[in-house]
Amino acid sequence: MTEIEITNLSKNFQYTEKDQNKIFEVYNDFNLTINKYEFVSIVGPSGCGKSTLLQMIAGLEKNYIGEIKCATNLNNKNLGYMFQTPRLMPWLTVLENLKICASEESIKNNSPQKYLDKFQLSDFSNTYPNRLSGGMRRKVSIARTFINDPDLILLDEPFTSIDLPVANALREDFILKAKESNVTLILVTHDLKEAIMFADKIVFLSPRPAKIIHQHQIDIERPRKLDGDRVIKEYNSILSNFPNILEGKI
Amino acid sequence: MKKNTRDWHVRVASLVFLILAWSISSYFINSRLFPQPLNVIQSLIYNTLEGSLISDCYITLTRALSAFFIAMILGSIIGISLGRFKRWDSFFDSWVILGLNIPALVVAIMCYIWLGMNDLALITGVVINKLPLVIINLREGTKAIDNSYIQVGRVYQLSKFQVIQKIILPQLYPYFLASTRSGLSLIWKIVLVFELLGRSSGVGFMLSLNFQMFDIAAILAYSLAFITLVLLIEYLIVAPIERKVSGWRV
CATH class of the missing domain: 1.20.5 (Single alpha-helices involved in coiled-coils or other helix-helix interfaces)
Structure with a gap:
């Protein structure tokens, strides 16, 4: 069953350079299908439009040509989104940050407190985010992503710029929770090992205007470790078959 | 502690x-032109018990607060609008700079000539003096709003009211507070000048009267009384509000 169907997507950005209006194409006639409950990693070189794709799926970026069909009704607090930075409101406490994003039903079920307990954040419920470590802020951000038991989760390189051990622990927590929850998940990353760790399928993009250059099925049993033998083996196998794939060339 | x-x-x-x-x-x-602190205190007590110090302070405070609230409300609406709409900002920018540089005395004279020697002229003049400062503060505050938090609000389907209350206003509070502080200190001084020029009541009028009688102790007593009032407003009202809305920064 299809969760997301992107057809004939074209997207341009306009910018001004030396008083001249210029346009660059991010997508031109782009097509992608993602199945329900599938975990998909999108890998491509920097600036190829990976984050823009997530923003278009989430409805944050509406200025495009083509069609993005989503089986999930995103107007019903049914989406979880982890951005590159945690984006916690610094003027709200940890608990308030969760409550403001929670649906009425989640509030009724006391989900904010339950998720704080689940991620060992209960002692910090009344703390402001600027007094938490980077890893703990990400944990709050993860809790917020799951707060409404969403059907679709979008992850935009959420584990970059934090310590490797903390990032690994967060990734494992995240995947565990996501698999329990029956969600469709799209991860955008330029880290191939991370992509393998998360995905049932990896979609490789070219530089812009982005095209799909390769789709790779990952059949490794879960749970997976970022530096586990099977992930490393798959990583080596992809790179030996397609040495320039991370630069968007095949 | x-x-x-x-x-x-x-x-x-x-x-x-x-x-x-x-x-x-x-x-x-x-010299009687440089009285001792004790003489000032004696004058303060005399003018409080026998004179009109309390009613004069009340009249001046009422005028100052009326002008302050009108300037804050109007300035906030205009400032936020200019920060939000670039075209309007370009159109009105020179007006704001002009307003910022018109001497208070010129505005006072013009308002008294056009509107008559009354409280309406006084309040209008003080508002005109204060308005550009509030506009500039709020305009810059609006331009500095971090849209990434608004995106979080859109992903989690926050209502417009929630976005304004929980995301936009907290980012504007420091600018409101800066305007409040600078506004209070500026307005009460300007109100005294306006009263001195064209009113027959209030602290400014009494300063002018005592100036004509060379009663320096009374001038200092009136100043002291009004400064105390403004400090009380600062410590009992403005500072607690600041602690409440900026507590997360500590």
Whole structure:
């Protein structure tokens, strides 16, 4: 069953350079299908439009040509989104940050407190985010992503710029929770090992205007470790078959 | 806590030193044009009990607060609009700069000529003086709003009211507070000038009266009374509000 169907997507950005209006194409006639409950990693070189794709799926970026069909009704607090930075409101406490994003039903079920307990954040419920470590802020951000038991989760390189051990622990927590929850998940990353760790399928993009250059099925049993033998083996196998794939060339 | 206590001691010591330096210098100068602190206190008590100090302070405070609230409300609406709409900002920018540079005295004279020697002219003039400062503060605050938090609000389907209350206003509070602080200190001084020029009541009028009689003790007594009032507003109203809305920064 299809969760997301992107057809004939074209997207341009306009910018001004030396008083001249210029346009660059991010997508031109782009097509992608993602199945329900599938975990998909999108890998491509920097600036190829990976984050823009997530923003278009989430409805944050509406200025495009083509069609993005989503089986999930995103107007019903049914989406979880982890951005590159945690984006916690610094003027709200940890608990308030969760409550403001929670649906009425989640509030009724006391989900904010339950998720704080689940991620060992209960002692910090009344703390402001600027007094938490980077890893703990990400944990709050993860809790917020799951707060409404969403059907679709979008992850935009959420584990970059934090310590490797903390990032690994967060990734494992995240995947565990996501698999329990029956969600469709799209991860955008330029880290191939991370992509393998998360995905049932990896979609490789070219530089812009982005095209799909390769789709790779990952059949490794879960749970997976970022530096586990099977992930490393798959990583080596992809790179030996397609040495320039991370630069968007095949 | 210890640091706060030490700070408090330093502040009191500084005040005592100022009064002591004033007493000693006025003792040696020995002129009725430079009265001792004790004479000022005596004048303060006399004008409070026998004179019209309380009613004059009340009248001036009412005028100052009326002008302050009108300037804050109008300035906020205009400032936020200019920050939000670039075209409007470009159109009105020179008006704001013009308003910022018109001398208060010119506005006072023009308002009294156009509107008559009444409170309406006084309040209008003070508002015109204060308005550009509020507009500039709020305009810059609106431009500095971090849209990434608004995106979080859109992903989690926050209502417009929630976005304004929980995401936009907290980012504008520091600018409101800066306008409040600068506004209060500016407005009460301008109100005195306006009263001195064209009203027959209020602290400004009494300063002018005492100036004509060379009663320096009374001038200082009236100033002291009004400064105390403004400080009370600062410490009892503005500072607690600031602590409440900016507590997360500590």
